[in-house]
């Protein structure tokens with residue numbers, strides 16, 4: 525089996541890069557949804573949620589860039605078209621959400637999807653001895669599990 529320029533198995537790396545592009549697509553749709561919540565939210569908790577959602581989409585944007593650059597680091601091309609994101613994302617587009625609870629529920633649900641995908645990627649990366657991707661996924665999972673706890677607490681679960 526061939527190795528690439530950073531000593532990783534070529535075939536396994538190609539699969540990993542593809543899974544990372546799948547993850548990237550989900551992040552991009554999630555990111556745009558959260559921008560929509562930031563803009564459209566109404567009601568008593570406007571000030572609190574408007575700020576909270578900005579904090580969230582800023583964090584998603586950082587991760588989007590890290591995932592894309594990981595794909596490049598592995599020698600592949602990151603997905604970079606909305607048409608690809610729409611086609612590949614399991615996180616659905618959310619339009620016209622102005623209710624805080626509905627937005628928070630969607631966010632918790634989207635995180636569950638992302639965390640599941642990242643767990644799968646973590647084990648794929650482990651099998652490929654790709655410590656860089658393992659470390660990235662591991663960070664995201666623990667951070668987002670904590671975020672889910674806090675969002676759920678806010679919702680009273």
Ligand SMILES: [Fe+2]
Nearest residue numbers: 562563574578
């Ligand atoms: Fe804003």
